[in-house]
Amino acid sequence: MNHKHRLHSVVCALVVALAPALALGQQYEKIDDPIRPRLSPSPFVLGAYGFIWAAVLVYVVFVAKGLARVRGELDSLRTKVDREGKKPTA
Amino acid sequence: MSAGRPSDFRLVAGAAVAALGFLGIPFLIAATPIEPVMGIVQKIFYFHVPCAYLLFLSTFVCAGASIAYLFKGSEGGDRLALCSAELGVLFGLCVLVTGPLWARVAWGVYWQWDARLTSALLLWLMLVGYLLARRYGGPAAKRLAAGLALFAAVDAPLVYVSVNVWRTIHPNTSVITQSVPEMKLAVRLAALLFLVLWGVLLALRLRLERARAALGELELACEDALEGP
Numbered sequence: 001m002n003h004k005h006r007l008h009s010v011v012c013a014l015v016v017a018l019a020p021a022l023a024l025g026q027q028y029e030k031i032d033d034p035i036r037p038r039l040s041p042s043p044f045v046l047g048a049y050g051f052i053w054a055a056v057l058v059y060v061v062f063v064a065k066g067l068a069r070v071r072g073e074l075d076s077l078r079t080k081v082d083r084e085g086k087k088p089t090a
Numbered sequence: 091m092s093a094g095r096p097s098d099f100r101l102v103a104g105a106a107v108a109a110l111g112f113l114g115i116p117f118l119i120a121a122t123p124i125e126p127v128m129g130i131v132q133k134i135f136y137f138h139v140p141c142a143y144l145l146f147l148s149t150f151v152c153a154g155a156s157i158a159y160l161f162k163g164s165e166g167g168d169r170l171a172l173c174s175a176e177l178g179v180l181f182g183l184c185v186l187v188t189g190p191l192w193a194r195v196a197w198g199v200y201w202q203w204d205a206r207l208t209s210a211l212l213l214w215l216m217l218v219g220y221l222l223a224r225r226y227g228g229p230a231a232k233r234l235a236a237g238l239a240l241f242a243a244v245d246a247p248l249v250y251v252s253v254n255v256w257r258t259i260h261p262n263t264s265v266i267t268q269s270v271p272e273m274k275l276a277v278r279l280a281a282l283l284f285l286v287l288w289g290v291l292l293a294l295r296l297r298l299e300r301a302r303a304a305l306g307e308l309e310l311a312c313e314d315a316l317e318g319p
Binding site: 071 | 287
């Protein structure tokens with residue numbers, strides 16, 4: 001091994017020995033919320049609550065309309081039966 | 091069903107409580123402390139969690155009523171299963187909309203394909219499948235849908251424990267027990283009010299199903315009566 005090779009070996013050994021020390025010596029800087037911009041939460045909260053209101057309201061209207069239609073059909077059927085002068089058993 | 095019957099009174103009283111509760115919930119939520127990490131958006135918790143409870147409740151009621159229909163042939167059970175499946179779809183939709191709105195602010199994305207979110211979506215799709223089977227399933231639709239309801243009931247506990255079993259981005263089930271007393275009280279009150287609302291909607295929807303059944307019976311009776319002996 002000549003002088004040049006010895007020097008390379010020493011430099012490599014030093015790099016390997018110092019690398020963990022350099023890594024340990026790194027200081028991490030705390031960054032708050034680096035990527036996404038801050039969203040205003042109020043529209044999301046109001047939107048979520050509003051959606052529940054709207055969904056329940058639509059459902060109630062759907063059921064109430066169905067109930068009104070079926071009751072109308074029941075009444076017209078009863079009227080028809082009464083007009084015919086015969087009483088159904090149900 | 092004439093007006094003034096005790097069942098009408100109960101329905102009106104329940105509807106009044108539910109409406110007042112819905113009006114009061116924002117004040118209740120406003121009175122709770124602001125969560126230090128997520129801030130205001132955490133308030134979605136007070137109606138997201140009750141909706142999830144009602145999704146589970148609807149699924150279990152649907153499955154129990156389907157069992158009554160499958161093994162005892164109970165038509166009342168079948169009607170209850172159909173109505174609770176509809177409510178499961180309604181409150182499941184509320185969960186699947188309010189959750190992503192919360193996630194957009196808290197996580198930076200609307201949706202993640204993690205265990206909790208995916209299993210909840212599957213549960214909701216099963217209930218939608220139940221309704222589609224009932225509507226388009228032909229003569230065997232009721233039995234087919236009842237079987238599907240049993241699968242949904244198996245999935246519901248998996249949705250609940252998914253956050254404890256798998257690694258997910260969603261908070262785990264201990265989030266309520268670990269929260270401060272004011273938050274705990276608020277979420278329980280909100281859950282109670284949502285439960286009243288669920289009961290009122292179920293009673294209303296059952297009326298429609300009973301009226302449809304009565305109409306069907308009357309039509310048959312009319313045909314017999316008008317044709318004569």
